[in-house]
Amino acid sequence: MTQSARKRRGSGRTTLHNVAELAGVSAMTVSRYFSNKESVRLDMQQRIAAAIEQTGYVRNVFAGSLASARGRCVGMVIPHIAGGVYEETIQAVTDTLRPFGYQLLLASSNYSTEEEEAAVRAFIGWAPAALILTGQKRSRKTTELLANAGVPVVETWAHKTRPQHIQVGFSNPSVGKDSTHYLYERGYRRIVFVHPPRTDDVGANDRASGYEAAMHELGLAPATFRPQATVLLDAGAEAFRTLTSGRTPADALIFSNDNLAAGALLHGLRERIAIAQTCAVMGFGDLSIADKLVPSLTTVRPPRYEMGRIAALRVIELLRAIEEDAPTDAIERDNLLTYEIVERESA
Amino acid sequence: MTQSARKRRGSGRTTLHNVAELAGVSAMTVSRYFSNKESVRLDMQQRIAAAIEQTGYVRNVFAGSLASARGRCVGMVIPHIAGGVYEETIQAVTDTLRPFGYQLLLASSNYSTEEEEAAVRAFIGWAPAALILTGQKRSRKTTELLANAGVPVVETWAHKTRPQHIQVGFSNPSVGKDSTHYLYERGYRRIVFVHPPRTDDVGANDRASGYEAAMHELGLAPATFRPQATVLLDAGAEAFRTLTSGRTPADALIFSNDNLAAGALLHGLRERIAIAQTCAVMGFGDLSIADKLVPSLTTVRPPRYEMGRIAALRVIELLRAIEEDAPTDAIERDNLLTYEIVERESA
DNA sequence: CTGTTAGCGCATTCAG
């Protein structure tokens, strides 16, 4: 009776062995059943299925991942959960990953490289099959961490000229440039770019630099404005108020995002200012409210869902290639997606 | 030379043993360092810290969780990622859990009990320390699964009279009732409740039943409307158009959420209808746009952040109690939070 | 305060 003293270990939950015993097969066969049903004989499949049903067995992810050294999860770091910007991308990643059995681990960096580093560090402990990062600046430490862990990385919402990882994104500078040209062609000349309150939104900064480049090309003087208000809707109103008054008011505003632009339009409504006649307004994002505003908002629609979908697809392809020891050259590393200027009433 | 054949196992990453070796201590000491720094001598702490720094070691969550049979994660199932309704709650849960080292696993059920069941099943495999569910209906299977796994559950965005689990929420029927009384006191009598397009939003249905009860108490005939349009902003516009025309137009509308109400207000703006004079509009949610609309939206503010914070706190308390083998009676199981009617211009 | 021993539940490996 050496086994009588029950050690206080184990979760007490049903294990693979319990199921195997009940089904009258070995644990290994049940394990195979989970990874590939077809690899076990039909009658065993049925007995195993019955045993699983009866016990309510759920595979312990930890044990499996530990044994195979591959976590069945994908980590994703986005700048901010709230705001509606990344929702569709998250949804797309979830949708695309789910059929392959990967769980999404989500973290938000709050636009901070330190928090991003913390999130990446936390994720690495989960031995994720891959990480999806959004196109922010990265701390050197984060880069080291990533290299050290050897986790495949896909960057999205980014398009760099010398990418370190697979990237899926669109060109923010081009958005800035195209928006500027769009307004120029419609006769606007005193075009001002409105920054978000926070200075560390890299995408916004890139759009601003595209704007500045375009203005120079066109022989115009670029001018930017950064509101004080931190709530985006208020910040947009502040920008509109400030930039349409004074001696040389702007005749067109490029807002770095739709929330800012919406703030401007709603401010105009409240103050009974005829926006379109006073000053053209352009946004970025094409949030769902954009076409409902009065006037409806002319804006740029980034491929939000598509970025998530492609990013997840590349992850799947990459993992499959690694698994099959196939070359990863066939995987498109530079995925440049297109955005679209949506012409409406505000510009 | 029995060890010479390198098995193709292991991740190749730095392990606890590597760190221990480098620091000249045992693996156990390093393990203790992670769970409680103070429990190892100061000089060892420093040597260990140096070794960790040098190797870029990150603890393997799987191995730890497997050994201790406790996953360092908390699963959360919400009805829908997009829409802005649950953002703050998610953020609150993340914020509250982070200091305790728990990772949030997020899944969306898309308002479907089957998808919820799938999510719960997936989560259970992660041996989560706890699950946070939102107050939807649950399939019997899900309930079984939960009972079987023995995972502590906290329900939020719900307040049932006979809760099975710890619950953190507010009373949806009361919201419906109070909104009705609010309008009644202001002289409105032909009050109609506008449902969301989807029939399975339990919270909305509960608010509707509160509305109906209140109308009966007040001796008025309740009337509800469910739009055809699936996009919420459009559905709101449709409801407003339909209900303010005809022989006995409504004089006040209670929308089951702010997105619907916003659709009505934006429709009014576009059609140049003076909303407040035509028909009062009330929403639910107090989304950030509510006070920026014209007219600004009278609505009900649920304790979005607070629900997440309290839910996560209860989880922490519960886990601590379980860990210390303390009684869990001291933990408040029925957390009824308050909402607030926010009076603005639209009603 | 520190080390030793054993095993968490599964998948890999190899042998039938």
Next chain:
DNA sequence: CTGAATGCGCTAACAG
């Protein structure tokens, strides 16, 4: 197609 042995990396339990 199936089974037995082995160990993934860590921590609980116990002994010093």
